[in-house]
Amino acid sequence: GEDVEQSLFLSVREGDSSVINCTYTDSSSTYLYWYKQEPGAGLQLLTYIFSNMDMKQDQRLTVLLNKKDKHLSLRIADTQTGDSAIYFCAEKWGGATNKLIFGTGTLLAVQP
Amino acid sequence: NAGVMQNPRHLVRRRGQEARLRCSPMKGHSHVYWYRQLPEEGLKFMVYLQKENIIDESGMPKERFSAEFPKEGPSILRIQQVVRGDSAAYFCASDQPGSTSGNTIYFGEGSWLTVV
Numbered sequence: 001g002e003d004v005e006q007s008l009f010l011s012v013r014e015g016d017s018s019v020i021n022c023t024y025t026d027s028s029s030t031y032l033y034w035y036k037q038e039p040g041a042g043l044q045l046l047t048y049i050f051s052n053m054d055m056k057q058d059q060r061l062t063v064l065l066n067k068k069d070k071h072l073s074l075r076i077a078d079t080q081t082g083d084s085a086i087y088f089c090a091e092k093w094g095g096a097t098n099k100l101i102f103g104t105g106t107l108l109a110v111q112p
Numbered sequence: 113n114a115g116v117m118q119n120p121r122h123l124v125r126r127r128g129q130e131a132r133l134r135c136s137p138m139k140g141h142s143h144v145y146w147y148r149q150l151p152e153e154g155l156k157f158m159v160y161l162q163k164e165n166i167i168d169e170s171g172m173p174k175e176r177f178s179a180e181f182p183k184e185g186p187s188i189l190r191i192q193q194v195v196r197g198d199s200a201a202y203f204c205a206s207d208q209p210g211s212t213s214g215n216t217i218y219f220g221e222g223s224w225l226t227v228v
Contacts, residue, residue: 031215042203042221043155050215088154097168098209099145100217102155 004091004103011109018076020106022089025070029091032065033100034074037086046074046087076108084110116141116220117186118204124226125194133223134186137206143167144187145217146179149201161187194227201225 005023012018024032030051035043049056049063049072056063062075072089086107090100117136125131137144143162147155157171161181172179176194181187191198205219 033217035219040224043205043219045216045218048215092215097160097170098143098207098217099157099160099168099171100155100205101157102147104154 004089004101006087006089006103006106008104009107009109011111012079013111014079014081016079018074018079018083018108018110020074020076020087020089020108022072022074022103023070024072024089024091024103025101026091026093027067027070029093031092032063032072033090033092034061034063035088035090035102037088037105039085043088079108079110081110081112084108116204116206116218118202118220118223120223121221122224122226124228126228127195128193131191131194131198131225133189133191133202133204133225135189135204135206135220136186137204138218141206141208141218143207143209144181145205145207146187146189147203147205147219149203149222151200155203158189191225194225196227199225199227 033048034046037043047058054065060077064073086105088105089103093099116138145160146158149155159172159179160168176192178190201222201224203222205217207217
């Protein structure tokens with residue numbers, strides 16, 4: 001199947017760390033992505049990780065990949081109110097097409 | 113602005129009319145995707161095209177929807193005889209397979225279609 005699963009909602013306090021989890025389906029996926037969507041806006045590519053890596057860090061963002069369990073997580077350090085948005089994980093589907101399969105999205109609410 | 117450009121940003125159509133959404137890929141990109149986001153849902157893949165060729169249309173509804181990417185000009189997603197259930201945000205994305213950045217897929221700001 002093509003279901004990528006995420007928890008629907010996460011609430012954190014400003015300054016805390018946020019961890020958003022994702023479970024994907026295709027073991028042959030080559031790349032996994034995190035996108036951010038603010039209300040009424042498009043998708044902003046935050047970061048991506050190649051499937052032969054288990055961790056990638058980019059400033060406040062840390063991506064962890066457990067390929068055995070097909071589990072991907074995004075950690076946001078020192079979460080700010082401007083980080084409030086919906087976060088989507090996506091896997092690049094194996095095969096001839098490069099299409100991305102998206103998760104349902106996690107709404108991150110940052111409390112001041 | 114060298115990003116993915118979509119227009120119109122917002123479109124209102126009456127039931128039965130046609131909707132045309134346009135997308136110009138990022139500079140240097142030769143392939144475009146169309147995705148649909150229904151209210152309160154994630155993005156669903158519709159179609160993947162390169163100029164004058166449809167690569168994967170496995171996500172396109174069988175009727176009323178069509179997409180093209182001509183040799184010149186933007187990619188167009190066309191919805192004929194729109195119904196209320198077509199109300200959604202339609203996102204275009206682009207990439208350049210085989211390039212050093214071929215693993216990065218950038219999205220436009222979306223076109224919000226409302227059918228009344």
